[in-house]
Each structure stands twice: as C-alpha cells, then as structure tokens.
Amino acid sequence: MAELGEADEAELQRLVAAEQQKAQFTAQVHHFMELCWDKCVEKPGNQLDSRTENCLSSCVDRFIDTTLAITGRFAQIVEKGGQ
Amino acid sequence: MEASWSLPVSSLDATDPQLQQFVEVETQKQRVQLLVHHMTELCWEKCMDKPGPKLDSRAEVCLVNCVERFIDTSQFIVNRLEQIQKARPFFSESLSN
Numbered sequence: 001m002a003e004l005g006e007a008d009e010a011e012l013q014r015l016v017a018a019e020q021q022k023a024q025f026t027a028q029v030h031h032f033m034e035l036c037w038d039k040c041v042e043k044p045g046n047q048l049d050s051r052t053e054n055c056l057s058s059c060v061d062r063f064i065d066t067t068l069a070i071t072g073r074f075a076q077i078v079e080k081g082g083q
Numbered sequence: 084m085e086a087s088w089s090l091p092v093s094s095l096d097a098t099d100p101q102l103q104q105f106v107e108v109e110t111q112k113q114r115v116q117l118l119v120h121h122m123t124e125l126c127w128e129k130c131m132d133k134p135g136p137k138l139d140s141r142a143e144v145c146l147v148n149c150v151e152r153f154i155d156t157s158q159f160i161v162n163r164l165e166q167i168q169k170a171r172p173f174f175s176e177s178l179s180n
Contacts, residue, residue, distance in 0.1 A: 025164070032160045033153075037125065041156065044129060044148035048155045056156060060163045 032060055122153060 004012065040055035048056075130145035 028164065029157065029161055032164070033157055036160065037153070037156060041129070041152060044126075044145060044152040046148055046151075048152060048159065052156075053159060056159050057163055060160060060167070064167070 032063065035059060035063060122150060125153065126150065 036056050036059035039059055040052050126146050126149035129149055130142050
C-alpha cells in the first residue's frame with residue numbers, strides 16, 4: 001500500500017469515521033424498526049395514521065429512556081461496589 | 084441481520100474496475116434479496132390469517148400496504164432520531180455503546 005502523507009492520512013481517517021457513523025446510524029434505524037414495527041403497526045392501512053405515528057414516537061423515546069434508566073442503574077450498582 | 088444492511092463495499096484496487104463493479108452489483112443484489120426476505124416475513128405475519136386456496140384480494144391489499152407502511156415507518160424513525168440528535172448532540176454516542 002502506498003505511503004500516505006499526513007494530510008491524506010487524516011482525510012482517510014475522517015472518511016472512515018464518517019462512514020462508521022453512517023453505518024451506526026443505519027443500524028440504529030433498523031434496530032428501532034424491529035422493535036417498534038411489531039408494537040405499533042397492527043394491520044397496515046393505506047397510510048400511517050396519527051395513532052401509529054404517536055406510538056412510533058413513543059416507542060423511540062421510551063426505548064431511549066429505558067436504555068438510560070438501565071445504564072444509570074448499572075452505574076449506581078458499580079459505584080456502590082455491588083452492595 | 085443488522086450488520087448485513089450496511090455492508091461497505093470493500094475498497095478494491097482501482098486497476099480492476101470490472102471486478103469492483105461486479106462486487107458492487109452483487110452487493111446490491113444481496114441487499115435487495117435480504118430486504119425482500121425480511122419484508123416477506125414481517126408482512127406474512129401481519130397480513131396472512133389462515134392460508135386459503137389462493138391469495139385473496141384482502142391479503143393482497145394488505146401486503147401492498149404493508150410494504151408501503153414499512154417504508155413510511157422507516158422514514159418516520161429516521162426523522163425522529165434526527166430530531167433527537169439535534170436536540171441532544173452527544174446522546175447518540177451513549178446509545179450506541
């Protein structure tokens with residue numbers, strides 16, 4: 001592989017980081033899809049009605065809250081040394 | 084399943100563009116196939132009650148709606164996550180850990 005100058009290497013790192021971020025975001029979207037499709041879409045109609053949209057919003061938000069709550073609780077437990 | 088959605092095309096030596104194009108086309112084909120299989124599973128669950136002697140029109144309509152609502156739902160979630168990211172920029176980092 002050709003040796004890269006400093007500027008090129010920095011640019012390459014930037015590109016890789018950007019692609020990684022994109023991939024991470026895409027993975028997140030698909031993850032939420034799996035979670036929330038089942039919870040919120042019963043029988044698919046000819047458009048997304050407001051009840052479904054509210055459910056999807058809530059689904060995303062509550063999953064985030066849940067993640068935070070669980071993360072927080074674990075942090076507490078670790079801090080207290082498992083007491 | 085998740086990792087395969089975002090398969091990056093490996094960077095190939097630029098001196099073999101034919102091979103590179105071949106890999107890109109095959110990767111696209113694989114993505115489409117995965118999507119079709121995934122959606123078939125999802126929409127089968129939602130739209131098929133008891134399988135009858137043929138695919139009746141109610142099931143067909145449901146399947147069409149299913150595909151379209153799946154795309155709508157994906158878009159909705161993308162928008163929602165972008166909203167949340169804008170409101171709390173460092174938030175998504177803690178989510179992905």
